[in-house]
Amino acid sequence: MYRYDDFDAEFVRARVADLREQVERRIDGSLTEDEFKPLRLMNGLYLQLHAYMLRVAIPYGTLNSRQMRQLAMIAERWDKGYGHFTTRQNIQFNWPKLKDVPDILDALADVEMHAIQTSGNCIRNVTADHFAGAAADEIEDPRPTAELLRQWSTDHPEFQFLPRKFKIAITGSPNDRAVTKAHDIGLRMVRNDAGEPGYEVIVGGGLGRTPMIGKTVRDFVPKADLLPYLEAILRVYNLAGRRDNKYKARIKILVHETGTEEIKALIEAAFAEQKALFQAPPQALVDRIEAAFAPPDFDNTQSLVFDRAQADDPVFRSFVETNVSEHRNPAYGIVSVSLKPVGGTPGDASAEQMRVLADIAERYGHDELRVSHEQNIILPHVRKADIPAVHAELNKAGLATANIGLLSDIIACPGMDYCALATARSIPVAQEIATHFDALKLERDIGPLKIKISGCINACGHHHVGHIGILGLDKAGVENYQITLGGDGTETATIGERTGPGFAAEDLIPAIEAIIDTYLDLRHTGEETFLDAYRRLGAQPFKDAIYDHRRDSARAV
Amino acid sequence: MGRQKHPQIVTANDLFEGDVIYLTGEGGWTRLHGDAAVAHDSDEAQRLLAVAQAQPDKIVGAYLADAAIDADGRPQPVHFREAFRTRGPSNYFHGKQAEV
Numbered sequence: 001m002y003r004y005d006d007f008d009a010e011f012v013r014a015r016v017a018d019l020r021e022q023v024e025r026r027i028d029g030s031l032t033e034d035e036f037k038p039l040r041l042m043n044g045l046y047l048q049l050h051a052y053m054l055r056v057a058i059p060y061g062t063l064n065s066r067q068m069r070q071l072a073m074i075a076e077r078w079d080k081g082y083g084h085f086t087t088r089q090n091i092q093f094n095w096p097k098l099k100d101v102p103d104i105l106d107a108l109a110d111v112e113m114h115a116i117q118t119s120g121n122c123i124r125n126v127t128a129d130h131f132a133g134a135a136a137d138e139i140e141d142p143r144p145t146a147e148l149l150r151q152w153s154t155d156h157p158e159f160q161f162l163p164r165k166f167k168i169a170i171t172g173s174p175n176d177r178a179v180t181k182a183h184d185i186g187l188r189m190v191r192n193d194a195g196e197p198g199y200e201v202i203v204g205g206g207l208g209r210t211p212m213i214g215k216t217v218r219d220f221v222p223k224a225d226l227l228p229y230l231e232a233i234l235r236v237y238n239l240a241g242r243r244d245n246k247y248k249a250r251i252k253i254l255v256h257e258t259g260t261e262e263i264k265a266l267i268e269a270a271f272a273e274q275k276a277l278f279q280a281p282p283q284a285l286v287d288r289i290e291a292a293f294a295p296p297d298f299d300n301t302q303s304l305v306f307d308r309a310q311a312d313d314p315v316f317r318s319f320v321e322t323n324v325s326e327h328r329n330p331a332y333g334i335v336s337v338s339l340k341p342v343g344g345t346p347g348d349a350s351a352e353q354m355r356v357l358a359d360i361a362e363r364y365g366h367d368e369l370r371v372s373h374e375q376n377i378i379l380p381h382v383r384k385a386d387i388p389a390v391h392a393e394l395n396k397a398g399l400a401t402a403n404i405g406l407l408s409d410i411i412a413c414p415g416m417d418y419c420a421l422a423t424a425r426s427i428p429v430a431q432e433i434a435t436h437f438d439a440l441k442l443e444r445d446i447g448p449l450k451i452k453i454s455g456c457i458n459a460c461g462h463h464h465v466g467h468i469g470i471l472g473l474d475k476a477g478v479e480n481y482q483i484t485l486g487g488d489g490t491e492t493a494t495i496g497e498r499t500g501p502g503f504a505a506e507d508l509i510p511a512i513e514a515i516i517d518t519y520l521d522l523r524h525t526g527e528e529t530f531l532d533a534y535r536r537l538g539a540q541p542f543k544d545a546i547y548d549h550r551r552d553s554a555r556a557v
Numbered sequence: 558m559g560r561q562k563h564p565q566i567v568t569a570n571d572l573f574e575g576d577v578i579y580l581t582g583e584g585g586w587t588r589l590h591g592d593a594a595v596a597h598d599s600d601e602a603q604r605l606l607a608v609a610q611a612q613p614d615k616i617v618g619a620y621l622a623d624a625a626i627d628a629d630g631r632p633q634p635v636h637f638r639e640a641f642r643t644r645g646p647s648n649y650f651h652g653k654q655a656e657v
Contacts (some may be wrong), residue, residue, distance in 0.1 A: 032613055047617055047618065050575070050642065050646065051576055080649075095651075096575075097574055098572065345648045417646035417648055425641075427646075431648065474638075477636055479637060
């Protein structure tokens with residue numbers, strides 16, 4: 001794992017010292033809120049519905065046990081004993097007090113963490129495949145590139161005041177678990193004809209009020225050219241991106257309005273200039289970063305423990321089916337720990353659970369943890385022989401929910417339970433869906449299904465790329481929920497289609513049930529997934545089911 | 558005297574704690590919606606808002622919110638967002654519902 005050098009450490013400490021002084025000046029009245037707000041936001045401090053909220057960056061979603069324990073300590077000492085893991089692979093604390101925030105940031109700096117680049121019109125915290133460095137399908141670990149991007153983008157003088165925020169996602173695998181096509185820039189590692197790894201560069205994807213699938217602007221950029229190539233993209237955006245209208249300021253609008261071919265030409269022209277001027281990072285730095293992400297020393301000792309446990313214990317077998325993924329080393333597995341217990345808040349972990357996860361990672365997981373954009377925690381390197389013990393430990397802490405990729409593994413933004421921007425609640429919808437279908441015991445039969453819920457048009461809950469997406473709106477003073485179907489956040493990315501008019505909260509669960517029933521009735525075999533069935537059948541049978549149902553039971557809004 | 562559809566109250570967040578507060582008739586602040594000062598016309602509403610905005614060293618983001626007067630003569634929230642702000646999140650027993 002990457003360790004801060006002296007520069008990183010001093011930079012983060014200096015930023016905490018700045019904020020400490022700024023908080024003092026706000027409290028003594030020297031700074032107005034208008035002056036203070038951009039300063040606190042540069043350090044991840046938001047003011048939400050009921051309290052301040054501190055968004056802490058977890059670069060490319062990677063944590064070690066020491067960092068996770070510190071997050072637990074912060075949750076207990078300065079918050080209400082829990083944290084919320086987000087779709088940006090970050091953690092949010094929902095209840096900090098203004099005067100405590102500099103101390104919290106110092107505690108984060110103690111473990112090489114910060115809250116920089118979690119707000120504002122800068123290059124935000126880079127997100128990555130949560131299986132990076134472990135996945136069986138991976139070409140190479142993309143995190144050395146992600147770390148290089150972090151160092152390059154932090155305080156980059158040219159890119160501090162972009163037209164709007166800018167999000168980069170990266171994956172080293174052909175199976176896209178990082179939603180690269182719905183980011184301002186998506187980077188997918190590919191090999192060229194000579195077999196060398198480089199990146200396919202996708203630009204102009206995004207969700208929010210104008211969802212767009214990104215366009216490939218280069219099929220292959222060699223690793224050595226990646227930074228100047230990204231600088232070229234950002235320069236084009238910085239100069240040509242719209243600043244007249246906040247809602248049209250993201251690069252996706254520029255790409256859409258300019259056209260892919262024209263944007264490509266602009267980027268290539270800027271790249272030709274930039275490549276000549278670009279000073280490559282020193283090789284020693286690149287080597288240091290590469291070394292920091294070297295695979296752990298795997299223990300290849302053969303053991304039958306894993307197979308025996310599966311044969312003997314149906315609960316464990318069921319856990320393995322959903323929560324254990326194939327590792328690049330056949331003696332290992334990737335364990336996904338669900339933060340979606342039935343009826344719980346998606347993405348929340350208590351301080352005690354964080355400590356359990358840290359202990360397990362330290363004892364069984366080469367000290368590595370990941371946060372997934374699906375709001376779960378990943379133990380990327382667990383020896384298969386240790387997975388039964390890990391399962392038992394997780395179970396004791398209420399962390400053994402075997403639902404990864406299934407109906408109740410729901411993404412939900414904080415919604416109007418916390419967020420000042422929300423137009424409706426998300427969390428109770430997720431809780432109700434999970435609880436309702438748990439009672440029906442249909443989840444395993446339904447199979448892979450991604451439900452994603454956002455509490456406003458900004459789409460933090462990724463509803464556009466949910467197989468079933470739910471968007472909460474305020475319709476004349478009542479919470480109302482629109483449904484989209486057929487969305488997909490993977491390498492076959494698709495924006496879901498709206499079914500039609502929205503549903504009042506009490507009509508939403510019956511509508512979701514009608515959609516699921518339609519799928520179960522019409523699927524070809526038990527093997528055809530919801531998404532495949534939707535692609536074959538189109539929206540109509542689902543629309544018929546939900547709106548017919550609603551005619552029976554309620555009035556359309 | 559301007560007409561308005563609903564009576565209004567002034568609400569904001571406390572600068573230090575970040576929690577939801579309401580302007581009282583004395584120009585101070587309360588955690589209880591029912592103790593907020595009520596404006597029955599737009600002139601009074603603007604006057605209350607000005608009283609709030611003159612306290613930037615205590616509060617953040619003051620605004621007017623619609624209220625309905627209950628049987629005890631106290632203001633109650635009209636919009637669901639304001640109702641949630643009187644209680645706290647619905648997924649945990651946290652915030653005002655647990656503390657006030």
